Amino acid sequence: MFQSYKIIIGKITGIIFLPLLKFVKNVHLYCRMAGYLSRGKRAVEEALGVTRKPRLSPVQSARKWCGKATDQEGLERHFVSENIGFGVFATKPFEKGDFLLEYCGTHCTPEEADRTNHNYLFGFKYAGKYIWIDAFQTDRLGRFVNDAKENTIGCNSKQKLLFFEGVPHICLFASKTIHIGDEIRYDYGDDSGNLFWRNQLLSTMTIQMVLMMMMMILLMLKKPKQR
Known part of the structure; x- marks a missing residue:
């Protein structure tokens, strides 16, 4: 009886873990191949004198x-x-x-900014004076x-x-x-x-806070008193 249990457990283990082991092995092989291809690509680029553009800061x-x-x-x-x-x-x-x-947008003075009637303005201080950027006319x-x-x-x-x-x-x-x-x-x-x-x-x-407080007060008032 015990021997038959061992056989059944062994078969179940094989059914579950063997495909998993094959998958891990294939992934490992794929990763190794990807590494070889990447190194091979770099070697070809170096041989041809191809330089990669560095990423801009x-x-x-x-x-x-x-x-x-x-x-x-x-x-x-x-x-x-x-x-x-x-x-x-x-x-x-x-x-x-x-x-x-x-x-x-267009750089303008504070006086010019005061005469505008829109909200597309950004102000900043530069060289001791305020400058405004009027973005109303830009797309x-x-x-x-x-x-x-x-x-x-x-x-x-x-x-x-x-x-x-x-x-x-x-x-x-x-x-x-x-x-x-x-x-x-x-x-x-x-x-x-x-x-x-x-x-x-x-x-x-x-x-919203006031309404929540009113609801809590109402719930407290409606709560029956314990005798």
Whole structure:
């Protein structure tokens, strides 16, 4: 009886583990072959004098696309909602630190910025004076990137002021890994209460908290008293 159990267990073990061992062996062989092919490809490239282009650093990438005065591939504009309008979304993944795009437009003085009647303005201090970028007339994607407060889930990028050939550029870099379909958002940096959508969000959250507190009070009042 015990011998028959050993035979049955041995057959079951063979049925389960033999295919697994073959699979592991095939994977190991595939990995070895892939390594040989990769080394062989490098050897052929070296023999032919083919050199691989090194990957650009984020700042080098920013310089490249700012110089071309165009947006790189991997970002698209899509309609979000009536309240928000358009937004910029990733069509390829970006790693933390990668250059995304430039907020570009016409440079203007604070006096000229005060005479505008739109929100496509970005201001910064340069050489002791304030300069504004008016993006209203451009079709570049930078003007469509929406706001999200820093250290929140929605905020996935950060702006930096860079200088190329003495010209200032407002560049946006990924502050975390960005996946395909993610909306690009950064903190506009205005905590003065001028961003009406933040005030609306705060008002909505305040109303929700008040309603929750009222419901809890009502539930406590309805709770039957213990005798």
